[in-house]
Amino acid sequence: xxxxxxxxxxxxxxxxxxxxxxxxxxxxxxxxxxxxxxxxxxxxxxxxxxxxxxxxxxxxxxxxxxxxxxxxxxxxxxxxxxxxxxxxx
Numbered sequence: 001x002x003x004x005x006x007x008x009x010x011x012x013x014x015x016x017x018x019x020x021x022x023x024x025x026x027x028x029x030x031x032x033x034x035x036x037x038x039x040x041x042x043x044x045x046x047x048x049x050x051x052x053x054x055x056x057x058x059x060x061x062x063x064x065x066x067x068x069x070x071x072x073x074x075x076x077x078x079x080x081x082x083x084x085x086x087x088x089x
């Protein structure tokens with residue numbers, strides 16, 4: 001559950017748990033699950049941003065993304081290895 005909040009603040013606890021299992025932070029999972037409950041899951045899903053394809057990113061960008069995700073052992077990897085690591089985390 002989000003820090004400092006009770007379970008009653010979650011409007012869609014099932015979706016929250018699915019998002020947490022997929023690696024979303026507590027805050028992000030709560031925000032998405034509550035938005036889905038208020039507006040419908042399909043409406044929330046359509047809002048997703050357009051992520052740049054990993055193949056289009058540079059090695060420093062891929063390493064930055066690996067760091068953001070809390071991965072380790074990426075510093076000596078080549079581009080193809082980084083992409084594989086990011087996709088199969």
